[in-house]
Amino acid sequence: MKGYILRRLLSLIPVLFVVAVVVFLLMHITPGDPAAVILGPEASPNEIAELREALGLNRPVTEQFVSWFGGVLQGDLGNSIFMKQPVLQAFFEHLGPTLSLAIMAQILAIVVAIPLGILAAKFRGSILDQTFMGISLLGISVPSFLLGLFLILLVGVELKWLPVAGYKPLNDGLWNHIKYLILPAIALGSMQAALIARMTRSSMLDVLNANYIKTARSKGVKESLIVIKHTLRNAFIPILTIIGHTFGTLVAGAAVVETVFNIPGIGQLIINSVERRDFAVIQGSVLLIAVSYVLINLVIDLLYGVIDPRVRLGRK
Amino acid sequence: MQNLITTEQLNSIKSEMKKKHRDLLVKRFFSNKLALFGSILMTVIVLLAIISPFFTSFTPYELDPVKRLQPPGAEHFFGTDNYGRDLFSRIVNGARVSLIIGFAVAIITSILGMIIGLYSAYYKKLDGVLMRISDGLMAFPAILLAIAIMASLGPRLENVIIALVIVFTPSVARTVRSAALVVKEQTYVEALKAQGASASRIIWLNIATNVLSPLIVQATFIFADSIIIEAALSFLGAGIPAPDPSWGNLLYDGKTVIFNAWWMTLFPGIAIMLSVFGLNLFGDGLRDLLDPHTNKAKK
Numbered sequence: 001m002k003g004y005i006l007r008r009l010l011s012l013i014p015v016l017f018v019v020a021v022v023v024f025l026l027m028h029i030t031p032g033d034p035a036a037v038i039l040g041p042e043a044s045p046n047e048i049a050e051l052r053e054a055l056g057l058n059r060p061v062t063e064q065f066v067s068w069f070g071g072v073l074q075g076d077l078g079n080s081i082f083m084k085q086p087v088l089q090a091f092f093e094h095l096g097p098t099l100s101l102a103i104m105a106q107i108l109a110i111v112v113a114i115p116l117g118i119l120a121a122k123f124r125g126s127i128l129d130q131t132f133m134g135i136s137l138l139g140i141s142v143p144s145f146l147l148g149l150f151l152i153l154l155v156g157v158e159l160k161w162l163p164v165a166g167y168k169p170l171n172d173g174l175w176n177h178i179k180y181l182i183l184p185a186i187a188l189g190s191m192q193a194a195l196i197a198r199m200t201r202s203s204m205l206d207v208l209n210a211n212y213i214k215t216a217r218s219k220g221v222k223e224s225l226i227v228i229k230h231t232l233r234n235a236f237i238p239i240l241t242i243i244g245h246t247f248g249t250l251v252a253g254a255a256v257v258e259t260v261f262n263i264p265g266i267g268q269l270i271i272n273s274v275e276r277r278d279f280a281v282i283q284g285s286v287l288l289i290a291v292s293y294v295l296i297n298l299v300i301d302l303l304y305g306v307i308d309p310r311v312r313l314g315r316k
Numbered sequence: 317m318q319n320l321i322t323t324e325q326l327n328s329i330k331s332e333m334k335k336k337h338r339d340l341l342v343k344r345f346f347s348n349k350l351a352l353f354g355s356i357l358m359t360v361i362v363l364l365a366i367i368s369p370f371f372t373s374f375t376p377y378e379l380d381p382v383k384r385l386q387p388p389g390a391e392h393f394f395g396t397d398n399y400g401r402d403l404f405s406r407i408v409n410g411a412r413v414s415l416i417i418g419f420a421v422a423i424i425t426s427i428l429g430m431i432i433g434l435y436s437a438y439y440k441k442l443d444g445v446l447m448r449i450s451d452g453l454m455a456f457p458a459i460l461l462a463i464a465i466m467a468s469l470g471p472r473l474e475n476v477i478i479a480l481v482i483v484f485t486p487s488v489a490r491t492v493r494s495a496a497l498v499v500k501e502q503t504y505v506e507a508l509k510a511q512g513a514s515a516s517r518i519i520w521l522n523i524a525t526n527v528l529s530p531l532i533v534q535a536t537f538i539f540a541d542s543i544i545i546e547a548a549l550s551f552l553g554a555g556i557p558a559p560d561p562s563w564g565n566l567l568y569d570g571k572t573v574i575f576n577a578w579w580m581t582l583f584p585g586i587a588i589m590l591s592v593f594g595l596n597l598f599g600d601g602l603r604d605l606l607d608p609h610t611n612k613a614k615k
Contacts, residue, residue, distance in 0.1 A: 014448040014451070014452070015448065015451045015452050015455060016452075017452070018448055018449050018451065018452020018453070018455075019452045019455050019456070021452070022452060022453060022456070022461075023464075026464050026465065026467075026468050027468060029465070029468045029469065030468045030469070030470075031469065031470065137593070137596060137597070137600070138589075138593060140596060141540075141589055141592040141593035141596050142589050142592075143544040143547065143548060143588070143592070145547075145548055145551060145567075146547070146567070146585050146588055146589065149567060149570070149571065149574070149581050149585060150581070150582075150585060152574055152581075153574065153578055153581055153582065157574065157575055157578065248455075248457045249457050249458070249459075251457065252457030252458070252459050252460040253457075253459065255459070255460065255463075256459060256548050256551075256552065259551070259552055260571070270460075270463060270464075271463075271552050271553070271554075273467070274463060274466070274467040274552075274553070274554050275553065277467065279467070279468075282463075282464050282467050283464075286456065286460055286461070286464045289456075289457065289460060290455045290456045290457075290460075291455075293455055293456075293457065294455045
């Protein structure tokens with residue numbers, strides 16, 4: 001197990017390095033002078049020259065990268081030009097709503113999708129199965145921001161059941177906090193739910209046909225026990241994989257859904273920064289999200305070993 | 317010694333077998349009702365995008381402030397937007413934008429992904445470098461990387477295509493690579509090598525032709541994903557610049573008046589949904605047909 005963990009950790013280094021290079025290059029693929037782009041068309045040549053100097057744009061690119069990367073390694077992601085504060089601080093100030101939303105969407109998706117996936121697998125080929133799978137294909141086809149807009153139309157404008165915009169922090173009471181996040185979480189979680197349900201179904205089907213399940217059945221083990229204990233546990237790795245691998249997508253999707261529901265999270269931070277061409281904030285936020293995505297996947301990979309001893313004993 | 321069969325006869329038998337195989341595939345594809353539905357849906361959308369300018373009486377840019385925010389009716393059957401522009405012709409033009417972007421991205425990523433995937437499968441040394449780069453690029457959530465690239469390049473149609481190509485090429489390269497690795501181990505490739513066939517001949521004539529199925533399937537899904545991400549980018553103001561009709565722009569306009577004009581959100585939304593749904597059904601059908609292994613679990 002130790003060797004396995006070490007190998008996985010070492011394999012992260014090149015990936016994280018490429019991530020850093022890509023993020024660094026983001027500012028440099030701008031057509032023209034980044035300093036001029038940041039300051040807009042009304043800036044004087046003097047101001048542009050000053051900003052170029054401040055950003056270190058006059059130095060060779062490799063030198064810029066080394067000093068930027070050195071800063072990143074020490075937790076310095078630069079400063080926001082418009083908000084006049086360190087990027088790291090701005091990021092963490094906006095993180096709360098995004099995490100709340102992503103976690104709520106994830107929980108919602110898991111709670112809905114896994115039972116549906118199990119039922120669909122158990123009653124494979126039935127009308128129930130076909131309906132679930134049809135709905136899940138539709139779920140994959142409706143992007144979260146679009147579903148969000150539809151939900152606003154239906155629940156917010158027509159039925160007026162729930163608030164359709166804004167955000168209340170947890171300090172304002174749990175129900176207040178949740179109330180504002182229900183629609184965004186449904187919007188965000190539905191594609192996730194569709195993916196999880198499909199994965200649950202197909203990996204359950206793989207296991208339900210295994211010989212040891214037949215053996216268990218012939219020994220007279222209760223059907224519910226077979227489904228939950230014998231099948232689900234063994235079918236869980238692909239399900240866990242899709243949950244883990246899509247969590248990053250969920251956080252990124254949260255960024256888009258936030259715009260629909262006016263939630264002041266990372267998404268709004270990034271979108272506002274795109275409008276203002278505040279490159280340091282864009283670079284920093286994208287870097288942090290990509291790195292946490294890589295780390296989440298690492299944790300998932302390590303969890304395999306806990307769930308399935310075959311992983312930690314056998315192959316790498 | 318006399319040959320039992322001439323070369324011409326052999327070739328004609330071969331081509332007949334190929335034709336039979338193709339006929340069988342076509343028959344099986346059309347017996348898959350969902351896939352058929354998907355292809356019909358896509359055909360209708362493509363046809364609408366191409367021919368509708370000839371029978372709509374409004375252009376997508378024609379302002380008419382007197383008739384702003386009219387609900388769907390006889391004259392404007394999808395209603396008008398907040399500047400009095402005809403929503404139907406804007407949606408149909410938006411379809412053209414979405415289809416151009418989706419198609420261009422699918423084609424370009426297929427070509428690039430094929431080149432990268434094939435060469436990294438064939439040359440071990442290249443593999444390490446190219447796959448680490450693609451791992452790194454795939455660590456970014458697609459939409460986020462697209463937003464960040466658009467922030468640097470600036471909002472333009474060409475830039476949307478560039479951004480999406482950067483986002484999707486790594487996953488295509490991975491698919492091609494893993495399919496090519498399997499083909500590369502086959503005995504006939506070894507035989508070709510022993511006969512002295514050049515690397516590029518093996519790569520392009522023997523391996524490439526055998527990785528086309530998974531590539532085509534994935535290109536369909538990338539088409540669909542490109543439509544979604546373009547819409548999201550434009551909705552966020554980082555995609556197609558404003559006066560041009562794209563589905564994302566229409567939704568952006570719609571959101572500002574969502575409490576007064578439901579049609580401005582509903583119709584562009586349905587357009588996106590139907591085309592993505594159609595492409596997904598089509599892709600699922602193609603995959604069942606061309607790549608039976610992934611389908612085993614379902615049956």
